[in-house]
Amino acid sequence: MKRTRILLTKPSKNYKNYIHLMITETSTDQDILNIVKGRLTLRKKTTNAVYKQYPPEEAVQQLEQLSLEYQAKGYSEEPESILDAIKVPEIQVLDKAKWHYEGEFPQDLTRDAAYTATGMFITWIINNNWFTEDIEQEFHAEIEQVKKRQLMGAEFYRKCLDGVFSTQELSDEIIPFVNEYLDIQNDIYTAEDYVQTLQGDKLTFYHVANTWENYDLIEPVIEQRFQQFMARI
Structure with a gap:
């Protein structure tokens, strides 16, 4: 076996x-x-x-x-x-862009592709106002740009969060869902939903284009997962 x-x-x-x-x-x-x-x-x-x-x-x-x-x-x-x-620290790092581009990263892509998948999830976080008040205030202009589709979530991830996404930036109410959905040891978001919804016949999930059209495809999948999670608690 x-x-x-x-x-x-x-x-x-x-x-x-x-x-x-x-x-x-x-x-x-x-x-x-x-x-x-x-x-x-x-x-x-x-x-x-x-x-x-x-x-x-x-x-x-x-x-x-x-x-x-x-x-x-x-x-x-x-x-x-x-x-x-083992007690896991209260603040958990959910993703770092460098984990990707310093790992087995496709040589035909730029580092920008390392921000795409998490950037789309961050867009969902922004659209549903799940960042802390501190983040909302500090990056109010950029958050509004994302909501108006003038700035991609991947760019917000790179520019405002320095390529590090952790529970420290999130409202307490959303953390249980995010910890389960983006769990490093059982990654439902990237390994299942993102790949199945967007990768298709592309070489890797890094090759998924960073577009609003792709975000519109993954957003209802994330939302469905969230609603299922809420129905269980």
Whole structure:
């Protein structure tokens, strides 16, 4: 039976380094290998993730190969349940553009493409007034430009948030939904909805054009997910 999730840890003096390898299956011929690295202590964990796309069988091979490479460096397998006992910091980084363009990023694209997917989600956040009052006040002009479709969400992400999207900028009411929907370890937004709605026959999800037409396609999908989430709580 093929494995699609492996947790590896390596003890240090005051913490454990960990590598969490996970395959996210998609409806296309490219699965996503999530490589989440960080540190574990009794009270918190840090996370830094990169994503790589492979055909399904190759994704499994890459996961197993990476596991062996890390074990050769002193890492050992542990049950994933140990992560559940760790308190996650209140402020969570949901995405960083550099995670993408410093990772396995298509050479035929500029760095601007690393902002597109999260930029579209940020557009939904802006249109529904889910940023904190501080962000609303500080970037009032830019937020109004996004609402009037004079500024793309990707550009707002780059210009106003410096390519870092975290729960710190969000109203308390929306954080539970965003944490679930953009969860690094189970990314529903990018790995499922964004890919299935917009990628089509494009080489990667990075090749999706940053257009209002594409935003109009993904917006109702996000909204439906939100309404489903609200119906459960």
